[in-house]
Amino acid sequence: MTKLAVENFSFRYREDGPEDLKQINWAPTPGSFNLLIGSSGSGKSTLLKAMTGLLPQFGGAITTGQITLDDLPIATVAPFERAKRFALLFQNPSRQFAMATPADQITFALENIQTDASLIPEQVATALAAVDISTLANQKLMTLSGGEKQKVALATILALGSEYILLDEPFANVDPHARHELMHLLKTLQIEYGKTIIVADHDFSGYTTLVDEVYQLSNHQLTQTDASVLNACITANPFFPAPSRNNLSPLALIDVRIDMAGRNLLQSANFALPAGQLGLLSGVNGSGKSTLFAAITHQRSYQGTITWQGQDSQKIKLKQWAQLVGLVFQDALDQFVALTVADELTLSQQHSHLPDYWTDARIQRTLTQLDLAEHTNANVYQLSGGQQKKLQVLSMLIMGQPVLLLDEPLAGLDMDSMHQVLDLIQTSLRDNQMSALMISHQRIGLKPYVDYEISLHERHLDTGGTQ
Structure with a gap:
């Protein structure tokens, strides 16, 4: 099992700006389900990108500490090897598409981690079926809804078979029924396949019975918090009247x-x-x-x-x-x-x-x-x-x-x-x-x-x- 460790990690985007992350220490328990919470701008997306090696490669600078993968600095691990261990679903899934259709996108991802060509078609079909979008396999990605694109991105992550699955606001554009299904799919991946799940989310509904640990980013620093914080945000979904026919x-x-x-x-x-x-x-x-x-x-x-x-x-x-x-x-x-x-x-x-x-x-x-x-x-x-x-x-x-x-x-x-x-x-x-x-x-x-x-x-x- 791959070991991930964030050690005294501080990071800033602008050389003359404030630190966007400060002295972060985190070693997620392998095979656990983790929820990362925090207000907008607290650094959740930045932390996830740094944990997968996208930062500082594509922006910013580390000011202190490091992130290691099996005790090696993550920047020294080849990208295709990182991809076998880490999969990150971006906050905007369209930003990680390179191909025209869902089937082509998943195929492309599998080719990039050097999957045996004879195994790819079956893995593509399995990933699409897992998130219930088999009928969209050959649809143009640009014609799909935001929620459908999010499912394609998640299917791509599932196909990669990575040990760590990191998701940045994965349900932001997903309807409640699909959200429930996808959350429980992630739980299945954790329980049956030993995946380590890390989700950054602002909406706490549905997590109470799923998560093992809750971490909070506040003032750009990370602390572990009690899961009871999730209960305070559970309220009934409201219903609204029909539109007025006057004025x-x-x-x-x-x-x-x-x-x-x-x-x-x-x-x-x-x-x-x-x-x-x-x-x-x-x-x-x-x-x-x-x-x-x-x-x-x-x-x-x-x-x-x-x-x-x-x-x-x-x-x-x-x-x-x-x-x-x-x-x-x-x-x-x-x-x-x-x-x-x-x-x-x-x-x-x-x-x-x-x-x-x-x-x-x-x-x-x-x-x-x-x-x-x-x-x-x-x-x-x-x-x-x-x-x-x-x-x-x-x-x-x-x-x-x-x-x-x-x-x-x-x-x-x-x-x-x-x-x-x-x-x-x-x-x-x-x-x-x-x-x-x-x-x-x-x-x-x-x-x-x-x-x-x-x-x-x-x-x-x-x-x-x-x-």
Whole structure:
């Protein structure tokens, strides 16, 4: 059994910046299930990347200590040998895909660890079946939902057969049923195959009976904590009313149908967006939620009619349409167009529809509320996943389109950060009479913020009745 040890390890991304990890000591028990918790920006992703040898190879510098693999500095172990022992699922699975389809991606991963070619087809099939995506084997990865991509990334990790399986927010874009199945699959890998599981997660639900040890990163330092901390966050999932049919926004869908990659995702949807409210769009992975948003913003073809104040939106120029309906992408990095936090916000201000509202003073106050005030000069690509989400939502709210669609804006956020973002959204909608619809698999903590829910289920948009 491979022995992993983190010894007095300190690390920083910027030479003149503060330490992002401080004096970390950790030797996970082989064959154990470990949960790594901590607020956004505490260093969870950084620690996992360092443990697999990606850092400092691809950025930053070690200031003290080392990470060893069987008593050898991890940097001295050949990458393909590390891959046999460690597998890391990134916070954004798309960042680790190199091939066009799930089957090709898993094949490529197995080839890179020099697997016997005659064994690869069976191992690919077994990995896909383990996460219940055999039917997606030859689908184009770019056509899959965020949750489906996450399953592909996990299938790739399973195929590698690594002793240590490290997962960074692996269920952020996964529906509750799939989350439950995948968590118990990880537990099976631990119990039956002796795998060491290390999961970084902000959502504690479902872990109480699974984990052996809980570790917390706070102030960039690691401590072991009692598993009872997980119980404090267990609450019932709330349910929300149907959307109001009064006081509607200018946006409406009339008999909208969406097909993609030979599949019908949506049949004859009729929906008028309520004005000045935040709605929740729910549905299982792959049901077409993100595709619906892409259709509404004219990034995906559709049949039927999407109207604005009764006018067919196809008759509105694309540039003008983008000024009416904004989209917060599922992947924050796809949204950014500037290098630093300050530059990104300045660009949004320059194109804002609400310049009198989003003053410099208000933006500064908001940055403080989001715990981003100390990062204004930081490179957006060096922020944590949670910090990137906060910046992304703020940047789009500053743009001030009358209608805003938010695709998984809460993924990867700890509970405090989630409330910060939802407070910001709610205040902006109320103050500026904007309307918003949000995709989120996270339901816990939404009760004070969400006004209504619609569901995309079995190719139909369930609005609680006929609009």
